Amino acid sequence: MRRIAIVVALLLMTLLPNVAAWNGQLCPDVKYQKSIEAIATDNSTIYASCSYRMVAGSPGGLVGIYYLGTTGAFSENGTKLWEVDSGFVTKLYPWNDYLLVGSMGGLLKLEKNGSYAGRYLTRYKLYDFDVRGSYAYLASGDVFSKSEIKGAVAKVYLPNMSEIWVVNITGMADRVRAGKDVIYVGTGYPSGFSGPVRFGNVIGLSEDGKVLWNITLGEWVRDMELWRDKVVIGTGWNETGHLLVINKDGKVLMNISTFYVENILVNGDIAYVSGLKGVMAVDLSKGKILWKTDLPYRIKVLKLYKDKLIAGGxxxxxKNETVYSVGSLYVLDPRGGKVLKEISMGYVRSLGIIDDMIVVGTGSNILVTLKEDEVLPKGICGPGILLLLALLILFKEFHERS
Incomplete structure (x- = not known):
């Protein structure tokens, strides 16, 4: 009887869902077009930011654009823990017992309960930051006109949010990665933004903020990621772009023509690259494109999840002065690029992974969690096989007793 009871318990477990999925919203009372631009996860907590632009006129006829938003925390079961004002957020990063919030106005440091613990105000709009140890490297900039483009890179000591150094550069700094010996800085409009002016450079800075080299690309640096002691750079202008590898001495080791790049995900020697209507995989060690898959949308974000490549765009x-968000989440085989599944969700702007759930932020300001079995294609090793095995054990037990 005890053995039968165990088997019955196994049967019941196979019928239970893997996790409880949910969806939620931030800044629900805001009437402007808003979207979930950033997601981060830490242990059992999900952090997300609602961002929007408010256009307001003044008595003098001037029009002001304000970049606003909130950041909130949710438990894994969907309970909202807190929500605070944060401005328009481009990046979230859990650091020690804090949450670092990259807002257009600067870097915020929040306690895990949402309390403000410090801030560093940047000279221009903050588009990106990178963390190494107790230091953050911040890339900020702005385009005031075709002839006036400014940028700055700052190094900040995170325990007290104090400035170590700041370097002014020619161009709007939009990406930064802290390499072992070089701080790599990209200029241009980053992924998710665009403008009328064509420009783009990659700059190498020393640890004390000195300019080591400067390479003109002529296209916006959309994204960059570290690979070994080098940096992988994706650019874009109009509908085309390039994928480059540059070493710490400023030497270009690889330059591949491709689509307009949005996101780079490096895994070992393979770079998964997404952009305008496509995703591709590149062997960085050989400078070779392994596969390329065409998709109907701009693919903005990538994540690896349980041996599958998740792409959202x-x-x-x-229509009739109303902005609509359309798009999908795609599940691809990372070995050959085959599309295994498509889930219509609206414009996917951000992604996160927590345990067996995928967290999706959309351009309609919806924060969605999807269970594993809602995302991954059904395989032969799922609950169905366990159920069959349990039934076979029960049948064998019954046969032996009869």
């Missing part, structure tokens, strides 16, 4: 469309 879409577009904003306007």
């Amino acid at each position: 879409g577009e904003f469309t306007t």
Whole structure:
């Protein structure tokens, strides 16, 4: 009887869902077009940011654009823990017992309960930051006109949010990665943004903020990631772009023509690259494209999840002065690029992974969690096989007793 009871318990477990999925919203009372631009996860907590632009006129006829938003925390079961004002957020990063919030106005440091613990105000709009040890490297900039483009890179000591150094550069700094010996800085409009002016450089800085080299690319640096002691750079202008590898001495080791790049995900020697209507895999050690898959939308974000490549994208469309978010989440085989599944969700702007759930932020300001069995294609080793095995054990037990 005890053995039968165990088997019955196994049967019941196979019928239970893997996790409880949910969806939620931030800044629900805001009437402007808003989206979930950043997601981060830490242990059993999900952090997300709602960001929007508010356009306001003044009595003098001037029009002001304000970059606003909130950041909130949710438990794994969907309970909202807190929500605070944070401005328009481009990046979230858990650091020690804090949450670092990259807002357009600067870097915020929050306690895990949402309390403000410090801030560093940047000279221009903050588009990116990178953390190494107790230091953060911040890339900020702005385009005031075709002839006036400014940028700055700052090094900040995170325990007290104090400035170590700041370097002014020619160009809007939009990406930064802290390498072992070089701080790599990209200029241009980053992924998710665009403008009318064509420019783009990659700059190498020393640990004390000295400019070591400067390479003109002529295209916006959309994204960059470290690979070994080098940096992988994706660019874009109009509908085309390039994927480059540059070493710490400023030497270009690889330069591949491709689509307009949005996101780079490096895993070992393979770079998964997404952009305008496509995703591709590149062997960085050989400078060779392994595969390329065409998709109908701009693919903005990538994540690896349980041996599958998750790609999210879409577009904003306007009808009768109303902005609509359309797009999908795609599951791809990372070995050959085959699309295994498509889930229509609206424009996917951000992704996160927590335990057996995928967290999706959309351009419609919806924060969605998806269970593993909702995302991954059904395989032969799922609950069905366990159920069959349990039934066979029960049948064998019954046969032996009869």
